[in-house]
Amino acid sequence: MSSLHIYNSLTRTKEPFEPINPGLATIYVCGPTVYGHAHLGHAKSYVSFDVVVRWLRHVGEEQGYKVRYVQNITDVGHLTDDADEGEDKIQKQARQERIEPMEVAQYYTRSFYEDMDRLGVERPNIAPTATGHIPEQIALVERLVETGHAYESNGNVYFDVNSFEGYGKLSGRTDQEALQSGGRVAERSDKRNPSDFALWKMAEPGHIMKWQSPWGEGYPGWHLECSAMAMKYLGDTIDIHGGGMENKFPHHDCEIAQSEAATGKPFVRYWMHNNMVTVDGVKMGKSLKNFVNLKELFGKFDPLVIRFFILQSHYRSPLDFSEVAIKASQSGFEKLQEAYKRLVESAEDKGLLDVASFEQKITDALNDDFNTPVAISVIFEFVKALNSALDKGGLDAASKAAALAMLDAFAGEVLGILKSRDELLAGESGESAQTLDDVMAVLLELRKEARTSKDFATSDKIRDLLLQRGIEIKDTKEGATWSKKKG
């Protein structure tokens, strides 16, 4: 038997996982800044953490804990630049679209969830917004000022990095002197130390999104919301904090500093960082204009194929995107769906299938730092064994039930790479589907008669004409079957 181990970015080792509070595992994942449509990078991140959460829930059921998953929506505040310059990204987008900043945030929030839903990403238990938690953020800043970890300067409040021992321990950037020597140009005089970061910013003229605070009108600094909201909903010490690798520094190191300085307690027990998506070997980036927009991608590929593609690599590995690679995944994905469909429709016989050993291997893989590629490889080994058994006849009632339960649990509930039975079997629902079924039954009957009388010209014609219209016929031992085929 294996137990869940998680690779902790802070210690750079795999550690056994147990929630700090019995009965509840807490996880916080950095959410999107909603000023544009989601792209493949978002998909990789949130699909990966979706499986993390699903597996935690699975394990938690046996271990007796529930999971609370918080993922924020950043709808305000970040500058485009840490040198205290630039414009709020949401405000900028609002100006370009000539709408209210909050309109921008709401529009892209909806767009984000729409895409995530299609990818089968389950919604977090709590999805707090930064603008909805300004008082909590101000309170945190006040606490840091009171305890001497932060100072006010001309309406801005900065975190005093020198007041917190171990700043930079997550990213390994602990030597502030060395960091500064090669540092940026013109340092702001407001800061005592160039590494100090903003907790609260005074609103400059023309800034729309601003709030009243003890330091005047302003807006929160760009690391603050995660600390404030994570601690509000999950407690001073949370079990797991996830995010993209590029956020290790400065974002997560700043979160650690401001949270631990405020509470005197460890902020996060397990840090998890997922790797980047590259396109033809280079990272997707705004300046490179090589973003893969999800809505566009969904036009070419089933969202579940994208999910499957993502889970075929490990979350800590970079994922290189190319259409060739996704097409290869699509073939594999369809093979899995076909096998599942075949199992559901199969007649019972006497065949046996040892399902338990596959279940154990999948469990071991997922327990080993959520190794989804290995889990999927085991599922394919299982598919092979399953098809082999079905070729020889059918499974007995117990084996069939076990096989279905296994696929439903692991491929379905945990990995989320199985289409629903309704979708697989009917394709559509309602009257038109019923009509289609009836018409197809007639066509298959006619074709069967043609084949019986060796009129292969007619039988092939029926098959070819249907294929042209996206319906594929397969002759099996049990008779002909049909299915709709995409693209």
Added chain:
RNA sequence: GGUGAAGUGGCCGAGUGGCUAGGCAGAGGUCUGCAAAACCUCGUACAGCGGUUCGAAUCCGCUCUUCACCUCCA
């Protein structure tokens, strides 16, 4: 310059001291009127150079290359 990650068969992508990852593509075969699907068989890969070891793709050193972060980014 600093901090990390990584280089695996035609492609994608796991693994990490000795035992076939898996998927896609390809070759041959079984089945089939044919086709499709499925199944069986087949590739003997781990950047290079040294070293440790009975044994290394897996550990150590060096070299080369790539990527990320150090400015917003999942």
